Structures are given as structure tokens and as C-alpha cells.
Amino acid sequence: MSEHAELKTGPLEYRREDGPLTILGFWIFLAAEVVLFSTLFATYAVLFGRYGDATPAHELFEMPMALTMTFLLLVSSFTCGIAVHMMRKESLKGLVIWLIITLALGLGFLGFEIYEFVHYVHEGATIQSSAFWSAFFTLTGTHGLHVTLGVFWCTAIIIQLIRFGLTPVIARKTFVIGLYWHFLDVVWIFIFTAVYLIGMVV
Amino acid sequence: MSEHTEHSESGIPVKHVIGFIASIVLTLVAAYTTVMSGLPVPWIIAIIMILAVIQAVLQLVMFMHIAEKNPIPQYGNILFGFFIAAVVIAGSIWVMSFGMHDMDMNGGSGGGSGEEHSEH
Known part of the structure; x- marks a missing residue:
């Protein structure tokens, strides 16, 4: 780690010369992720209603389940925001706790999603059963995979925070995982709306 | 270059709390509209999609600090990403809506949803 000229004020993650550049790069990655998910949403929308012999979505989608998952992820997005807020107050303890x-909360979300998938498969809605369910499991599964990745990544960041403390480098890493986590909730808002809510009415 | 965050002087992150409460309200309104409102389906779809877009913007502004003064502006890429996403989704639905009415795979429920989307 070569010592760049470091600013003495402003958020920690912007102080090193490479901090803002890395964060900009991560925004570019997120834009690419938006496009990736858009292809999956487009596939889902096009194949909507193509159930074949499998159970239709409106018989399986349940509001309490969908709302529980939505709120788990929404609250986790909020607590992640609080964590970054704590980081900007330079409170390492607060940051790690949040x-x-x-x-x-992310693990809770994953637990519900796995339970949901197992439940659907028992009801005969498997990824092979019809075009609709293929698109459904690909879309929600890709999101679930991103959450799983985020859980491992966040764990790694927490370990680094405990070992190395709050440095501009670790602060930048924490800010980036924060952006990633909020992004997962942004994608979920559209899954909740376009998949679950529309699946319940159409 | 040295910009402080607006909420750093107080203990409570006001922006986050406002964003959080607004997100909960938007989610519940969307759920209520879907289950209880009894509006025509195309209306419901239009309303809840608008609510979703509002909530996504809230997340970007309130939680992801997208509008914050940075050394490098960051919103250009993500806006372009959303533009491409909208083109891909709307374009796919539009293109695939042609001829779907003749196929009648499941009593026409899929064709119906294609019709509603193709208005955009």
C-alpha cells in the first residue's frame, strides 16, 4: 500500500486518491448489473403465464411471505445505511455492530427464500416444469445468489475491520459493500413488484 | 474536494430514517393496491410499477448517497444502466407481444398480460 497524498477532512472513503475512483468503478459495475437483471426481467415478462402443466403463480404466491422477505431486505438495507453513517462518524464499534x-437480516432473507423455493418445488413448480417457472427461478435465484455473495463479502469486510481498524482503504471497501447491499434491495423492489404483486393479480 | 456529509453533525441519520419510513409506506401501499383496491388490473400494474420506481430512486438518493458531492460525479453510469434496462424490458415485451394472441397456451392469460404491457 503506497502512501498517496491523503486529505485530512471529508468522508474517510474519499480521502485517498484512489478511493473516489474505486467507488466510481463500482457504480459502473452496478450499472452493468442493472442491465444483467434487465435481461432476466425481460425474459420473465415475456414468458409470463406460460405455465404448461405446472401450478400457476397466483396459486403459490402468498402476500405474507413476499412481504416478510421484502421487509427483511428493506430493514437490512436501512441498517447497512446506518453502518455507513457510523463509519462517517468514525465509530468502528457502531459500524461493526450495524x-x-x-x-x-440478509441471512434471514436467504432462509425464507430457500424455504419458499423448497415449498414451490414440493407443489410441482420446479425449474424444469414450465417456461414461466424457469424464468422465475432464474430471476429470483440470480438475486438470491447475489445476496449469498454479499453475505460472504460482508463477513470478509467485518473481519478486516476488526483486524485493521478504520483506515481510508477499509472505509472505501465498506462503502462499496454498502452500495452493493443497497443495490440488492433496489433489485428486490422490482422483483417484489413485477414478480410477486403482478403474479398475484394477473 | 473536502465535502462533509449533511447529517454528520447530528446523531440520527435523518435522511436514512426518512428514506426507510417512505420505503415502508410505499411497499404497504403497493401491497394494498394489489390485494384490496379492486381496480382494473392494468391500473394496478401501472400504479405499483410507479411506486417501485419511486422507491428505487429513494434508495439511490437516501441510502446510496448518489446525489452527494463527490470528487467524481457518479450518477451518469447508473442512469445509463437504467435507460438500457428500460429499453431491454419494454422492447422485449413489445416485440414478443406480436402474434401471441393466436398461440393460446394457457387460456390466453399470457397474451392478456402482453397486451397490458405493450401500451408503454
């Missing part, structure tokens, strides 16, 4: 809460 990140761990975020992690727990």
Missing part, C-alpha cells in the same frame, strides 16, 4: 445486524 454490519452484523445487516448480515443477520
Whole structure:
């Protein structure tokens, strides 16, 4: 780690010369992720209603389940925001505590999603059963995979925070995982709306 | 270059709390519209999609600090990403809506949804 000229004020993650550049790069990655998910949403929309012999979506989608998952992810996005807020107040303890809460909520979300998938498969809605369910499991599964990746990534960041403390480099890494986590919730808002809510009315 | 965040002087991150409460309200309104409103389906779809877009913007502004003064502006890429996403989704639905009415795979429910989307 070569020592760049570091600013003495402003958010920690912007102080090193490479901090803003890395964060900009991550925004470009997120834009690419938006496009990736758009292809999956487009596939889902086009194949909507093509159930074949499988159970239709409106018989399986349940509001309490969808709302629970939505709120778990929404609250985790909020607690992740609080974590970054704590980081900007340079409170390492607060940052780590709120990140761990975020992690727990993320794991809760994953638990519900796995339970949901198992439930659907028992009802005969498997990824092979019809075009609709293929698109459904690909879309929600890709999101679930991103959450899983985020859980491992966040764990790694927490370990680094505990080992190395709050440096501009670790602050930049924490800010980036924060952006990633909020992005997962942004995608979920559209899954909740376009998949679950529309699946319940159409 | 040295910009402080607006909420750093107080203990409570006001922006986050406002964004959080607004997101909860938007989610519940969308769920209520879907289940209880009894509006025609195309109306419901239009309303909840608008609510979703509002909530996504809230997340970007309130939680992801997108509008914050940075050394490098960051919103250009993500806006372009959303533009491409809209073109891909709307374009796919539009293109695939042609001829779907003749296919009648499941009593025409799929064709119906294609019709509603193709208005955009």
C-alpha cells in the first residue's frame, strides 16, 4: 500500500486518491448489473403465464411471505445505511455492530427464500416444469445468489475491520459493500413488484 | 474536494430514517393496491410499477448517497444502466407481444398480460 497524498477532512472513503475512483468503478459495475437483471426481467415478462402443466403463480404466491422477505431486505438495507453513517462518524464499534445486524437480516432473507423455493418445488413448480417457472427461478435465484455473495463479502469486510481498524482503504471497501447491499434491495423492489404483486393479480 | 456529509453533525441519520419510513409506506401501499383496491388490473400494474420506481430512486438518493458531492460525479453510469434496462424490458415485451394472441397456451392469460404491457 503506497502512501498517496491523503486529505485530512471529508468522508474517510474519499480521502485517498484512489478511493473516489474505486467507488466510481463500482457504480459502473452496478450499472452493468442493472442491465444483467434487465435481461432476466425481460425474459420473465415475456414468458409470463406460460405455465404448461405446472401450478400457476397466483396459486403459490402468498402476500405474507413476499412481504416478510421484502421487509427483511428493506430493514437490512436501512441498517447497512446506518453502518455507513457510523463509519462517517468514525465509530468502528457502531459500524461493526450495524454490519452484523445487516448480515443477520440478509441471512434471514436467504432462509425464507430457500424455504419458499423448497415449498414451490414440493407443489410441482420446479425449474424444469414450465417456461414461466424457469424464468422465475432464474430471476429470483440470480438475486438470491447475489445476496449469498454479499453475505460472504460482508463477513470478509467485518473481519478486516476488526483486524485493521478504520483506515481510508477499509472505509472505501465498506462503502462499496454498502452500495452493493443497497443495490440488492433496489433489485428486490422490482422483483417484489413485477414478480410477486403482478403474479398475484394477473 | 473536502465535502462533509449533511447529517454528520447530528446523531440520527435523518435522511436514512426518512428514506426507510417512505420505503415502508410505499411497499404497504403497493401491497394494498394489489390485494384490496379492486381496480382494473392494468391500473394496478401501472400504479405499483410507479411506486417501485419511486422507491428505487429513494434508495439511490437516501441510502446510496448518489446525489452527494463527490470528487467524481457518479450518477451518469447508473442512469445509463437504467435507460438500457428500460429499453431491454419494454422492447422485449413489445416485440414478443406480436402474434401471441393466436398461440393460446394457457387460456390466453399470457397474451392478456402482453397486451397490458405493450401500451408503454
